[in-house]
Each structure stands twice: as C-alpha cells, then as structure tokens.
Amino acid sequence: MSNVIKTRLVKIGNSQGIRIPKVLLDQIGLTKDLEMEVQGDQLILRAARRSREGWAEQFRQMATNNDDVLLDPSTHTASTWDEEEWTWE
Template sequence: MKTKIIRIGNSQGVRIPKPLIEESGITDEIEMILRDNEIVLRSAEKTRNGWEDSFEKMAKEGDDALLDQEDIENPSDWDETEWEW
C-alpha cells in the first residue's frame, strides 16, 4: 500500500487506514523502530506486564523476604549512638 507523507504542524506523518490498524491489533500507544532503512510500527508493550503474577509466585514460594531483615532487626552500634531523630 502506498501513501503520501503529510505535514502535521512542524512534523510530518502518514495516515494509517482504520482497517489496517484494526487488523494489526495496534491500540492507543505504539513503538516506532528504525531498522535497516525501514520504520516499523508495533503495539507498545505494557510497562511491568506480568509483574503481578511474578509477585504472587514469589509470595507462594517465600521468595519475597527482605534480604537485609537481620540488619533491620539488629541495629548497629552506630544506629544506637550516632543517629538522631
């Protein structure tokens, strides 16, 4: 499919026909990638996608404990003598 580059304010752009967008599955946000003299448009990946499932798995396996729990529970001499609230 050929299309013309159009002026959009101080930029340039192309109009993408609605059927092409619907068929591609592109939603509100896209990623543009320049690859080998081509511009590739694709749906943007959602930030932190899958984190909720990972956190649930960590909790079930007991892998969500603090790594410095002992240091928190047993303050150092510096904490006791030097720290002021």
C-alpha cells in the same frame, strides 16, 4: 502473508506523520496509545502496553520461587506505622 501498502510522509507542524489504513489498524488492533521502536532500518509500531502489565504474574512466580524476600534483612527496621497501620492484602 502480509499485505504491503505504500504510503507517504505528510507534514504535521514540525514533524511528519503517516496515515495508517483502517484495514491495517483493524488487522493488528492498534488503538489510541502506541509504542514506537526502531530496529535496524525498521520503525516498529505496536499497541502500548498497560502500566505494570504482567507484574501480578511475576510476583506470583517470585513467591513460588521464594524470591520475594528482603535481600538484606538486617537493614529493615519496622516503624510504628509499619507495625500498627500497614495491612497486607
């Protein structure tokens, strides 16, 4: 069951903001960086996802499904740099 806490908008320069009680911040683990999204008549706040979060797992899944191939291999021509300098890890 969630707790409903009333608050007010406060003026911050040309914008408005809200104060989020510590108990709520602790409950959902919000930190400095947030994402905001509007869904209908609701404003959703959540911790910001890290850049490229989940990419490694998606790439593993692509390899498992053999989806990690060039869509049009005829357009790929390796350069000297590709052949001599590039290393796959």
